[in-house]
Amino acid sequence: MTRERVAVLLSGRGSNLVALAEACARGEVPAEIVLVVSNRPGAPGLDRARERGIPIAAIPGKGVPKEEHERLVAEAIEEAQARWVCLAGYMRLLSPTFVAHFPQRIVNIHPALLPSFPGLDAQRQAWAYGVKVSGCTVHLVDSGCDSGPVVLQRTVPVLDDDTPETLAARILEQEHIAYPAALRMLLTRTWRLEGRRVIFD
């Protein structure tokens, strides 16, 4: 089985990058992470990439027009010959132009059961709403905010003595299982969109 070339975009600590890289190294996901891009030069996730010998590109987004920034990111991805793009805590919305560049090959993970609690601070949103079940969602990316077709969801209980932080930690454990599992499904199985439903054969 050929290994797909994947770029990971991040802005923060990169724990989902680590989960993906380890699953690839174990042979569970037939992919190779060939590039990690951060819009924040100081993101700890870049260190996680360096430790694993993964090429990095720090492409600052601050003070740069969105279109220009996205052009640089897309160029880096294409130079690395990555075919898939995995967002792992990437804190910028992608434009329709960027999304169209990688049709149905951009994936994101969100720490809630979408369509509940899109956007920032999803775990705290869920905690404050008082849901008794939350979780995480791996989805294909469109140009909306956490609005693309759902590939996989995993649930966690919300406990009465939870804080937003303990809930976030419980969800993060499931993210690290869900993201590699979803990428494996997308790369190894035949699938199609019916409306916005992701159907695996």
Next chain:
Amino acid sequence: MTRERVAVLLSGRGSNLVALAEACARGEVPAEIVLVVSNRPGAPGLDRARERGIPIAAIPGKGVPKEEHERLVAEAIEEAQARWVCLAGYMRLLSPTFVAHFPQRIVNIHPALLPSFPGLDAQRQAWAYGVKVSGCTVHLVDSGCDSGPVVLQRTVPVLDDDTPETLAARILEQEHIAYPAALRMLLTRTWRLEGRRVIFD
């Protein structure tokens, strides 16, 4: 343990009425259903009540001003000396006046993981969105649409070959477990609201 007097409001087949009544009969919920109210005189749920010897009140809502209809429903509940109100497929929104009459003692069940997919045809909404997990929510009722504090949620997988109907059937099985369980929790345990979180001691 004293048995709480409960009124059930419904508009349709009454499968959740049956689940609640059977759980009460088995002693799993320390409650007695002392009245079933339907806004639709032909609702099959009224037959389920009759079969069990539960008093019924058919109070047609069609063509009657909402305020007048709700006054009649509240009077019937009070005559039956019911302290709790369980909505079981009751297809009318309750006014703030009605809700204030039974503070934090009106409960509803909704066939989705709220706050996703409130309102009508929740199972079809979830199916069309393409979530991979759905379920049901038991919640305290406020005067919004499916917006009150969550008591309990149970999940079901959404399968690739599901139709809205097969998904609805899978969720209904969990409703019949969730509703008695949630009512039992509310009646037998100490609980409080923190913000909109329902916290059990």
